[in-house]
Amino acid sequence: MADKPRLAVWKFSSCDGCQLSLLDCEDELLAVAGAVEIAYFLEASRTPPQGPYDISLVEGSITTPADSVRIAEIRRQSKAVISIGACATSGGFQALRNIGDYDEIVRNVYAHPEYIDALKTSTPISSRIHVDFELRGCPVNKHQLLEVVAASLAGRRPNVPNYSQCVECKRSGIVCVMVAHGTPCLGPVTQAGCGSLCTSCDRGCYGCFGPKEEANTKSLGKRISEDFGVGHRATADMFRTFNAGAEPFRREALRHDEH
Amino acid sequence: MSELSDLSRRNDVHVMKPEGTEALIRALIEDGYEVIGPKVIAQAMLYEPYEAGETPPAGWTDEQDGGRYRLIARDDGKLFDYVVGPQGFKRYLFPPREKLWSAKRTADGFAVGRDGAPAKAYAFFGARACEVAAIGIQDRVFDNGEFSDPTYNARRAKAFIVSVDCSRSASTCFCASMGTGPAPEAGYDIRLSEIFEDGHHMLLVRSGSEAGAAILEKLDLKKAKKADLEKADANSRRAAEMQTRVMPDDAREVLARNMKHSHWVEVGKRCLGCGSCTMVCPTCFCAAMEDVTGLDPDSAERWRQWDTCFSVNHSFIHGGAIRQEAWSRYRQWITHKLSFWHEQFGQSGCVGCGRCITWCPVAIDIVEETRTIRDSEKTEALHG
Ligand code: SF4
Ligand code: SF4
Ligand code: SF4
Numbered sequence: 001m002a003d004k005p006r007l008a009v010w011k012f013s014s015c016d017g018c019q020l021s022l023l024d025c026e027d028e029l030l031a032v033a034g035a036v037e038i039a040y041f042l043e044a045s046r047t048p049p050q051g052p053y054d055i056s057l058v059e060g061s062i063t064t065p066a067d068s069v070r071i072a073e074i075r076r077q078s079k080a081v082i083s084i085g086a087c088a089t090s091g092g093f094q095a096l097r098n099i100g101d102y103d104e105i106v107r108n109v110y111a112h113p114e115y116i117d118a119l120k121t122s123t124p125i126s127s128r129i130h131v132d133f134e135l136r137g138c139p140v141n142k143h144q145l146l147e148v149v150a151a152s153l154a155g156r157r158p159n160v161p162n163y164s165q166c167v168e169c170k171r172s173g174i175v176c177v178m179v180a181h182g183t184p185c186l187g188p189v190t191q192a193g194c195g196s197l198c199t200s201c202d203r204g205c206y207g208c209f210g211p212k213e214e215a216n217t218k219s220l221g222k223r224i225s226e227d228f229g230v231g232h233r234a235t236a237d238m239f240r241t242f243n244a245g246a247e248p249f250r251r252e253a254l255r256h257d258e259h
Numbered sequence: 260m261s262e263l264s265d266l267s268r269r270n271d272v273h274v275m276k277p278e279g280t281e282a283l284i285r286a287l288i289e290d291g292y293e294v295i296g297p298k299v300i301a302q303a304m305l306y307e308p309y310e311a312g313e314t315p316p317a318g319w320t321d322e323q324d325g326g327r328y329r330l331i332a333r334d335d336g337k338l339f340d341y342v343v344g345p346q347g348f349k350r351y352l353f354p355p356r357e358k359l360w361s362a363k364r365t366a367d368g369f370a371v372g373r374d375g376a377p378a379k380a381y382a383f384f385g386a387r388a389c390e391v392a393a394i395g396i397q398d399r400v401f402d403n404g405e406f407s408d409p410t411y412n413a414r415r416a417k418a419f420i421v422s423v424d425c426s427r428s429a430s431t432c433f434c435a436s437m438g439t440g441p442a443p444e445a446g447y448d449i450r451l452s453e454i455f456e457d458g459h460h461m462l463l464v465r466s467g468s469e470a471g472a473a474i475l476e477k478l479d480l481k482k483a484k485k486a487d488l489e490k491a492d493a494n495s496r497r498a499a500e501m502q503t504r505v506m507p508d509d510a511r512e513v514l515a516r517n518m519k520h521s522h523w524v525e526v527g528k529r530c531l532g533c534g535s536c537t538m539v540c541p542t543c544f545c546a547a548m549e550d551v552t553g554l555d556p557d558s559a560e561r562w563r564q565w566d567t568c569f570s571v572n573h574s575f576i577h578g579g580a581i582r583q584e585a586w587s588r589y590r591q592w593i594t595h596k597l598s599f600w601h602e603q604f605g606q607s608g609c610v611g612c613g614r615c616i617t618w619c620p621v622a623i624d625i626v627e628e629t630r631t632i633r634d635s636e637k638t639e640a641l642h643g
Contacts, residue, residue, distance in 0.1 A: 028554060035554070150554045159549050163534060163570040166620070170538030171355035171565055175301035175345055178620050180328045188533035188620050202301065213571045214585060216531045223326075223621050 004037045005054040005153060010074055011042050012060025012067050013094055013122060017139035018085035019059055024142050029149075036153070051077025055152050058131075061087040061094060061122045068119075068128055075129040080152055083125040084145065086138035086242040090210055094122040095245030099254075122245065133158065138208040138242035141193050161192055162213040165205050168192040174199050184224045186238060189215040189248070210243040217252035225256060232259035273464045273480035274454075274487055277338055280384075280462070281314045283421070283449070286477045287382040292419055295351055296384030297344070302330050304344035306351075306383070315339070315385060323429035323613065325622030336460065339385065339453050342429045343612050347390055347541035348383045352414050353397065356564040359410075359548075364557040378413035384421045386447070388440030389432075389612040391422050393541035395446055399604045400544045419470060422447035426455075426494035431613030433504040433626055439610040441498035442491075449474060452491035463491045504626040506597075506611060513633045514598040518590070520639055522632050527586025529621050534567030536615035536623070537592065542608050545573065568592050593625060 009022060019042065022029075029038065039053075056078035062068055075081055086092050097105055102120040106113045125131055135148050144160055151158035161167070165187035169176060174196055177183040185204035191212040198205055211217070217239065225235035236256035239249040275283075287294050294309040299316050321341040322329045330341065362369045386394075394415075401411040425432075425441035434440030443450060448471035452463040463483055466472040507513065537543040547566035552559045566573055568591050574582040582588045600608030609625065616624045 035556075146554065147551075150552055153554070154552050154556065156550075156552070159551065161570070162572070163567065164532070166531075166533040166535045167538060167565075167567055167570070170346075170535060173305070173346060173350065173355075175303040175305070176328075176535065176618055176620070179326055179618050180301065180303050180330075180345070182327075185620070188531040188535070212532075214532055216528075216585060219529050219531055219621055227326075 004035060006037045006039065006052070007055045007057070007149070008039045008041060008051075008053040008074075008078070010056060010058045010060075012058065012071070012088065012125070013063040014060030014085060014087040014092060016042075016059075018088075018137075021139045021142050021145055022057070022084075025146055028146055036149075053078045054080065055149065056081045057149075058083045058088050058125050059085050061091045061124060062119070062128055063094060063122045064118050066117075071125060071128050080132040081125070081129065082133045082135060082148060082152065083131050084135045084137075084140045086136065086208065086210060087122075088125045089134040089136055089246075090243045090249075091122040091124050091127075091245030092138075093242055093244065096240060097122060098245060099240075099250075124245070135160065136191055136209040137193055141195060143195075144193055163192055164188055164212045165190045165192045165194075165196070165199070165209070168196050169199050172196050172200070177202055177204055182228065184228050184230050184235075184238065186220070189217050189220050206241060207239070207249065208242050210246045211248040215248040217248045218255065221252045221256060225259075232256040271465075272483040272488060273475065274461045274483045275464055275478060275480050277317075277336070277453075277460050277462060278314070279464075279478060279480075280338070281312065282478055283474070284309055284313060284384060285311050286474050287384075287419065287421075290474065292380050292382035294382045294384050295348065297341075299330065303328065304330060304341050305346060306344070306348055306385075309384065320427075321429060323431045323617045325431070325616050325624050326619055327622075328617050335455075337453065337455050338462075339423045339425070339451075340427060342425055342427070342432060343387055343389065343614060345539055345614065345618055347393060347539075347612070347614075348381075348386060349393070349397065349541050351379075351381050351383070352394070352418065353401070353411055353544065353546075353565075356562060357410065359561045359563050361558065361560040369559075378410070378417060380417035380419070381414065382419040382421065386420050386422045387425055387612075388422065388443040389434045389437075389610040390541060391420060391443045391446040392434075392437075392439035392610040393612065394418075394420070396542045396604070396606065396608060396610065397544060399606070400542075403604070419474075420447045421449045421451065424450070424452040424491065424495050425498045426453060428498045428501040429613060429617075430503055431616045432498075432502055432611065433506050433613060434611035435499040435502050436504075436506040436508070437607065437609060437611035442495040447471070452494065454487060454490045454494070456490060461487070463487055504613070504616075504624075506609070506626050507629060507633050509633070510597045510629050511601055511607070512598075513636065514594045514629065517632050517636060517639070518594070520632050520635070522628070522635065522639075523586040523590045525586075526589050526623060526628055527584060529623055530569075530585050530589045531621060532569045532585045532588060533620060534569040535618050535620060536625075537567040537569060538565060539614040539618045540596075541612060541614070542596075542610065543567075547573075568595070589623075593628065596625070597629065 178185040186207035187205035191209040236253040239253040298307040401408040447467040596608040
């Protein structure tokens, strides 16, 4: 191969957890380091990216006016943009501010609110630019991350499913916590991908991988809030975590607020 | 499974003490079988591998209803008073994920290799009648005369089945109306029936094949009395009478002629499309192929894993998925199971085990939905 494919990793508003998943893949990535040249841009820098890049992995959400400018530049310099993690694909935890009073939050949190130059919302990368693939998860799953990179390099579609966490539980032989233990679980409306971290420890799914395809949150929300006696307030809270900004979860939480 | 050489031995019914299961399991292990039987795990009765010396758990029963399962401990020592748990023996004959082959790039193309490990010989201990019937249904799916699945059939040819009659039913069971239970008529190598009455606790033992008869030779058995047989029959009758859910016997026709019924949309509003029903169903056989390449560009693997008709991709063809709405996926599932399976395989695809009812997180009920459509057929025709 004459030119190695160039892969860049970019960071926006996030906790860095997804990049830890990436670091966790170093062994595998090193195995092909001969084939890929990797450039990390862990801190927001004012120097414009020195592209072009074959693949840009983007972590984090858009929360400031400067983010909007930078992400557009990254798009211009990248053949493929892959957003990784709940922040980059749904706005992350910080999207909780989308439902509050932004000015009041800033006043309450910062001693000098006048120094804050942020947007009123936290939104996914796809709210600003065209994204070639969104890899879900809080954080992303190491195997899925490698799969997406491998598939992109091979020019094929990644094997990343959009179906429910329940499919994964059943394949792995995990006893359903909702049916057998009466534990509320977001798995039936959550995309598979984590490797059943919580359900294999008898916990309900927290929805880290965001809404599955055609998520019927209304039916599950009713089951949890009414039949399981969780109540509307706690049900709204269940939908308002890492993927609070993902539309089906956002809508479902609001539905329970109205009660 | 081999033909019977000695019919008189088959017709002999024996009894053994409940502790006799230890010797039975040991004999199977000594014969080279990996014995899979009931175990309590995560508050459910699962089918898991047994070691020599292990015996089935005593003193358990269960409560099941739509979307609800509870395993309950009792101190009566009964061995088989619970019914089916979340997983059938399907996961052993048709594993959830299986590598079919791998390929390596060569100088002039690529070479394909199979994982040459010989198929395991499983002995399924404690298979209920619905389970035995479900294995029979999958046998037709994986070997229909025209197509034959090599990995399933290799495992199936070696499998040994120890069945158990049910002497009680859960509220979700409807095998009686599907004609598959509560006691199996055939399909087992050894059949056990538990008798627990007036201080007597014993197991009635029958063989259903030469392999079964050969194992029984190694056990300490006594001839059964006529009264024992009558007790076992009464137990089965009681289990059948307990069943509150009854699948209408015209389900096949009713569903086939109501493809436009408004009730589909109603179910679609409740259905989560989670696929749990298909995953727990002992007859569902859909799988998706996954071609995997690593970062190493010279090798690839093909994996087969359980799929569900509730995923959008399942109906993906050129141009997009043809079953976009949740209701259309539910309709696909139930009409295949109860109606079109007859056309495809000459029998129903449902054995009445009730798993899809119990393990649906929102308690959607195959019997109830069928009945609703059946009962509203006339009004629907007027208004529809
Ligand atoms: S534990 Fe949760 S995710 Fe797993 S099968 Fe049950 S409802 Fe679905
Ligand atoms: S459709 Fe439901 S009741 Fe029928 S065999 Fe499958 S899981 Fe059992
Ligand atoms: S019927 Fe129940 S188990 Fe099946 S996909 Fe719908 S919600 Fe899930």
